[in-house]
Amino acid sequence: MKKYDVVIIGAGPGGLGLAYPLKEAGLEVAVVEENLWGGTCPNRGCDPKKVLLAAIEAKKQNQYLLGNGIKNETQIDWPALMQFEKTFTDPVSRSSRSGLTDAQIDVYDGHAEFIDHHTLKIDQTTITSEKFVIATGQRPSRLTNIENQEMMQTSTDFLKMDHLPNELALVGGGYIAFELAMIASGAGAKVHIIHHNQRPLKAFPKAYVDDLIDQLKTQGVEVHLGIDLKRVEPKDERFELSDGQGFKQIVDQVFVTAGRKPNDDSLNLEKIGVQTDRGGIVVNEYLETSVDNIYAMGDVVSKALPKLTPVSGFEARYLAKKLTNATQAAIDYPAIPTVVYGMPKLAKVGVELDEAQQHPEQYEIKTAEMTEWFTYRRLQDPFAKISVIHEKSSGKIVGAITMSSEAEHLINDLTMIINQGGLVDQINNQILAYPTEASDLGYM
Numbered sequence: 001m002k003k004y005d006v007v008i009i010g011a012g013p014g015g016l017g018l019a020y021p022l023k024e025a026g027l028e029v030a031v032v033e034e035n036l037w038g039g040t041c042p043n044r045g046c047d048p049k050k051v052l053l054a055a056i057e058a059k060k061q062n063q064y065l066l067g068n069g070i071k072n073e074t075q076i077d078w079p080a081l082m083q084f085e086k087t088f089t090d091p092v093s094r095s096s097r098s099g100l101t102d103a104q105i106d107v108y109d110g111h112a113e114f115i116d117h118h119t120l121k122i123d124q125t126t127i128t129s130e131k132f133v134i135a136t137g138q139r140p141s142r143l144t145n146i147e148n149q150e151m152m153q154t155s156t157d158f159l160k161m162d163h164l165p166n167e168l169a170l171v172g173g174g175y176i177a178f179e180l181a182m183i184a185s186g187a188g189a190k191v192h193i194i195h196h197n198q199r200p201l202k203a204f205p206k207a208y209v210d211d212l213i214d215q216l217k218t219q220g221v222e223v224h225l226g227i228d229l230k231r232v233e234p235k236d237e238r239f240e241l242s243d244g245q246g247f248k249q250i251v252d253q254v255f256v257t258a259g260r261k262p263n264d265d266s267l268n269l270e271k272i273g274v275q276t277d278r279g280g281i282v283v284n285e286y287l288e289t290s291v292d293n294i295y296a297m298g299d300v301v302s303k304a305l306p307k308l309t310p311v312s313g314f315e316a317r318y319l320a321k322k323l324t325n326a327t328q329a330a331i332d333y334p335a336i337p338t339v340v341y342g343m344p345k346l347a348k349v350g351v352e353l354d355e356a357q358q359h360p361e362q363y364e365i366k367t368a369e370m371t372e373w374f375t376y377r378r379l380q381d382p383f384a385k386i387s388v389i390h391e392k393s394s395g396k397i398v399g400a401i402t403m404s405s406e407a408e409h410l411i412n413d414l415t416m417i418i419n420q421g422g423l424v425d426q427i428n429n430q431i432l433a434y435p436t437e438a439s440d441l442g443y444m
Contacts, residue, residue, distance in 0.1 A: 002106075003128045004028045006323060007120060009112050009267070011096060012039020014298035018133060020381075021320035023105050030106040030129070032122055036334040037107075040137055040299075041309040043089055044156045049179060051085045052159070053341055054239030055184035059150035059258045062404070064146045064380040078186040087157075113268040117291055133319060134267065134274075134281060134296040136261035138307065143171065147231040151226060151239060152256040155180060165252035166188050169227060169241055172258030172437050173200025175340050178212065180257060181221050182342030190331035191221045192249055194241065196228045200330050203338070204346060205353040208385075208403055215383055224249070243312040260307075262300045277302050285330035287319055334419045335399075339410045344383055345409035351399030356389045363391045363398070366444055370404060373440045381386050382407050388414070388444060396422035413438040 004020055011033035022029045036043040055076055090163040100107050119128050119236045140154035155176050174193030185191045193216075195198070200223070201209045212387050213223050221414040231243045233253060241249045246430045251388035262280035275282040275290040279302030286294045297319060298312035305311060314333065321327040336351040356363035368378050370384035384404035391398045400414040417427055 001126055001128055002030075003130075004030050005129065005131040005134060006030075006131045007032065007127065008122070008135055009134045010039070010102075010137060010263075010300070011037045011042055011107075011311050012123075012135060012137050012298065012300070012312065013088070014136050014137075014316045015133070015317035016096060016100070016133070017313050018297070019100060019105050020174075021222055021317075022323060023103055024326040025320075027324070029190075030057065030108060030127065031100055031288065032108045032110070032112045032120070034109070034111045035099075036093040037100075038092040042092045042096075044159050046309060048085050048089050048159045048411065049183070049341065050185075051088050052081060052183050053179075053343075055081050056183055057343055057405070059186055061379060064382065064405075078187055079162055081187070082160070082220045082394050083161055085436075086310070094147075097233070109264070113266070114272045114274075115268075117272055117293055117443060124272060127402050130293060131363070132294045133266070133323075134294065134300055135199040135298045135312070135316075136263035136267070136300045138262050138280075138299045139175075140256065141259045141261045143229075143256050143258055146229050146418055150232055151232045151234070152254050154256055158184075160357070161253075166190060167220060167251045169194055169234070169239075169249060169251045169254045170257045171241075171254060172256060173197075173202075174257065175201070176259075177257035178216070178346075180255065180343050181216060182219070185216070185221050186343060192224060192251065194224045194227050194229060194249070195224070198225045200225065201340065201346075203339070204348060208346060208353075211385065211403060212340070214346070215344055221401070238322060260299070262302070264300050270335035279303065286322065287315060287331060290442045295323075305333060306336055308338065310334060339408050339411060342380070344405050346401075347407040348401040349399065349415045350397075351389050351391075351410055353387055353389065353399070353401050356399065362392060364392055365391065366400055368444055370402075370443075373443055374435045375437045375440050376404060379405060381408060386410070386444075388423075391422075394422075395424060397427075398422055410437045410441075413441070 005027040006029050008031045016274050019029050059074040068138050108122045112129045117120050144150050158180055159315050167190040169192040171194050179192050181191045181193050227243050227247050231242050233240050235250055238250050239254050263274050264281050273291055277399050280300045281296040282302050283296050287297050289296055299307040299316035318331045340346040357366050365385040376384040381404055386402040389399035402419050
């Protein structure tokens, strides 16, 4: 039975990001993966989504400029776009695994289960380790309360479908639903978002979500709120969705986009005493679980922070120091931006707009329509808006939310401003490339 210093369960960006520095520090390291090496993001998540979105962005920007130098509208070739996507995703698992072996890090293919605090069984192989790090991520949730729910596909299926259906439904109202809706609609499909209550994208302020829904409606997306689906059934080679209260919708394909579930339920964690809750594995400020030699990081962790690939990478860098005794400090997260990708994009960072509105004695909010700012006017962006939150006592920028075709770039600029102190004077003393979305901030 082989013994290691650290065994990492899960070979996503977090697990891979931790394995290499531990090996370089001289530790005996192994990585276990039962599915695709490289994890969700590059195989079936953010990376392929962004590849598809690139074509949608090009089409939308073309549409915005029709009559202003552009004559003909761009069309999306979905099968060709999917072949392009595969040039990114197909090599990932093989190259991720071979990168580890080239670095002389042991790899194990198969399903892992804990036997005790120091022993792991991987199919028919058993290994031991001084420490373990669980980085198994999440998987798409299923809606077991819907009859015939097995007829519903997931975001994984969407991101690998070779042919775009004429009409599709996305059941759920979170990031995934809105992002896939904008991709499918932009590519030419008729899209329905069906959400069980009146508050989709609840992590974002309602006013901005309402604006985003209005933009989707102008693109032909139908958003059905307050619809609690009860049944999916075949209907003349299509699917009929119904709620038992009069709502019926027939589509060619239906996808469940109701969030993601942590992969913590098949590792035998309960037997060895690792605490979990609905959000995943419970950890402290050192990413330690309730078992002192077992750590967890990434999307499998129960946390209020956004479950994003760069957060997993940040945690991996922290644990690389923690497990090699290079730090004894607790993990200290910076402000973390989060984005709903599409056309337009919705992005935020730092103090929430709702919190700032509830505490006017503490915060000042500056909101601006940006469609006449140079960057957005030259693109003929149909909607561009920003709210910046200042802390009254210090004058610092502490939060922001923005929606436009360029929101992902602007929110990164604001994230760096916030994490570097957030003082307006510091911004005004910078000479930025002009004209850009960052230099436009001076208009506020």
